Amino acid sequence: MKLVWFLNNLRSHDNQALTRACAAEHGDEPVIALYCFDPQFFSSDPFGFPRTGKFRAQFLLESLEDLQQQLTDLNIPLLIRVGAPAQIIPELVAEHGVTELFLQREWTRDERAALASLRAAPAMDAVHFHTDYDQFLIHPDDLPFAEVTELPEVFTQFRQVVEQQLPIRSPLPTPKARLARNLTAAGGSSPLPTLEALGLEQPAADPRSAFPFLGGSSAGKQRIEDYFWRSENITRYKHTRNGLIGTEYSSKLSAWLANGSLSAREVYAELKRFEREIRANEDTYWLHFELLWRDYFKYISLKHGDRLFALGGIRAREYQWQLDPEKLAAWIDGRTPYDFVNANMREFAATGWMSNRGRQNVASYWAKELQQDWRAGAAWFESQLIDYDVHSNYGNWMYNSGVGNDPRDRRFNIGRQAENYDPDKLYRKLWLGN
Numbered sequence: 001m002k003l004v005w006f007l008n009n010l011r012s013h014d015n016q017a018l019t020r021a022c023a024a025e026h027g028d029e030p031v032i033a034l035y036c037f038d039p040q041f042f043s044s045d046p047f048g049f050p051r052t053g054k055f056r057a058q059f060l061l062e063s064l065e066d067l068q069q070q071l072t073d074l075n076i077p078l079l080i081r082v083g084a085p086a087q088i089i090p091e092l093v094a095e096h097g098v099t100e101l102f103l104q105r106e107w108t109r110d111e112r113a114a115l116a117s118l119r120a121a122p123a124m125d126a127v128h129f130h131t132d133y134d135q136f137l138i139h140p141d142d143l144p145f146a147e148v149t150e151l152p153e154v155f156t157q158f159r160q161v162v163e164q165q166l167p168i169r170s171p172l173p174t175p176k177a178r179l180a181r182n183l184t185a186a187g188g189s190s191p192l193p194t195l196e197a198l199g200l201e202q203p204a205a206d207p208r209s210a211f212p213f214l215g216g217s218s219a220g221k222q223r224i225e226d227y228f229w230r231s232e233n234i235t236r237y238k239h240t241r242n243g244l245i246g247t248e249y250s251s252k253l254s255a256w257l258a259n260g261s262l263s264a265r266e267v268y269a270e271l272k273r274f275e276r277e278i279r280a281n282e283d284t285y286w287l288h289f290e291l292l293w294r295d296y297f298k299y300i301s302l303k304h305g306d307r308l309f310a311l312g313g314i315r316a317r318e319y320q321w322q323l324d325p326e327k328l329a330a331w332i333d334g335r336t337p338y339d340f341v342n343a344n345m346r347e348f349a350a351t352g353w354m355s356n357r358g359r360q361n362v363a364s365y366w367a368k369e370l371q372q373d374w375r376a377g378a379a380w381f382e383s384q385l386i387d388y389d390v391h392s393n394y395g396n397w398m399y400n401s402g403v404g405n406d407p408r409d410r411r412f413n414i415g416r417q418a419e420n421y422d423p424d425k426l427y428r429k430l431w432l433g434n
């Protein structure tokens with residue numbers, strides 16, 4: 001029996017692990033799928049925040065429900081388990097005679113540790129692991145560097161190299177459906193846990209939210225349909241992307257990309273099709289540009305490993321960091337001297353979403369103006385963000401805190417940012433009232 005262990009690749013299309021497991025050379029051998037709610041990602045972090053908060057947990061449950069339906073259409077059961085993979089997977093191996101395991105390759109600290117514990121389980125000795133990088137736009141094997149250590153530290157240099165020389169692989173098709181009897185292999189699909197069972201409360205819907213979308217590939221594809229093809233707002237993207245209010249100022253694709261219900265390759269392929277069939281302009285190009293930022297932070301994390309989480313960051317810079325619990329609470333609650341910071345933090349607390357402009361400002365305020373431990377800010381984001389992605393979150397936090405890859409080491413003038421991006425105070429009024 002073959003087991004596909006789903007991580008942040010929650011889709012049945014353009015999925016290397018699933019495609020390999022279903023490949024013809026393996027014949028009709030049963031294929032089963034698994035998602036593990038790993039308790040380490042639902043525990044409290046060192047700053048006391050739940051590592052996965054209610055907004056992302058809700059989005060994850062919706063994504064899994066959608067994935068389970070997609071896999072059912074392929075006659076593949078999706079088993080759901082709550083527990084450490086190093087315990088759950090060996091049990092499945094022993095019970096069902098699993099001989100091959102297929103998964104997306106991850107490299108960050110906690111994901112590596114989970115995999116190392118799994119490999120160490122005696123039951124796994126006879127299991128063949130197949131791992132593939134599947135979260136990038138540009139596959140690591142296609143990079144023109146012999147070693148990851150040769151990757152440029154500055155985004156522009158990275159972009160110039162990858163943009164000019166490199167192919168972007170086409171998305172893989174969804175595998176063919178298996179025989180109907182495969183659907184009941186290993187006892188068939190299992191129900192999802194509730195939010196309450198995960199120790200979280202149901203988030204209240206806020207009508208002001210800029211991210212009112214559901215999780216899952218179906219909703220992600222619908223968002224591409226709406227943002228690209230129906231409204232054609234993608235043709236205005238570069239001019240609207242610094243907006244603060246509503247669903248349309250930016251693509252909002254990040255949350256589906258983060259848990260892999262959409263792949264970066266498929267977004268890119270759809271963008272290229274739109275450019276061929278409707279229009280290509282500077283705005284449509286800019287989405288490609290931003291997807292390269294996403295890849296860049298993944299490569300920076302691949303290059304620097306656990307330095308991603310170090311106080312001195314990848315630059316090993318020494319600042320006089322402090323951590324004042326009252327300042328942390330005031331920042332989180334939106335009670336700072338800056339109404340622009342407060343509006344963003346209130347939006348974040350109420351919805352799990354914040355614009356890129358907001359994220360830059362509140363991070364700069366926390367780390368550069370207050371000089372508070374940037375990792376506490378990053379941890380609050382990790383807890384709260386619907387679109388949390390370990391590479392993008394810690395990479396951007398380092399960048400904005402002066403310990404990452406910003407060659408100019410900028411500090412935001414928050415008063416001026418508020419005037420430029422919220423000149424009529426509409427955004428601040430929306431979240432703070434009058």
Ligand SMILES: Cc1cc2nc3c(=O)[nH]c(=O)nc-3n(C[C@H](O)[C@H](O)[C@H](O)COP(=O)(O)OP(=O)(O)OC[C@H]3O[C@@H](n4cnc5c(N)ncnc54)[C@H](O)[C@@H]3O)c2cc1C
Binds near residue numbers: 251385390
């Ligand atoms: C402090 C801080 C923390 C952040 N944490 C995360 C995070 O955990 N997860 C996350 O996906 N993004 C993170 N970002 C990056 C960025 O803010 C979001 O990707 C973006 O706001 C998501 O909205 P969108 O999908 O509408 O983006 P768009 O503007 O429509 O961009 C399209 C896509 O490009 C990628 N992208 C855009 N900007 C960036 C960027 N600066 N870094 C990496 N990728 C980018 C995203 O995948 C995004 O979906 C963070 C930024 C900051 C300043």
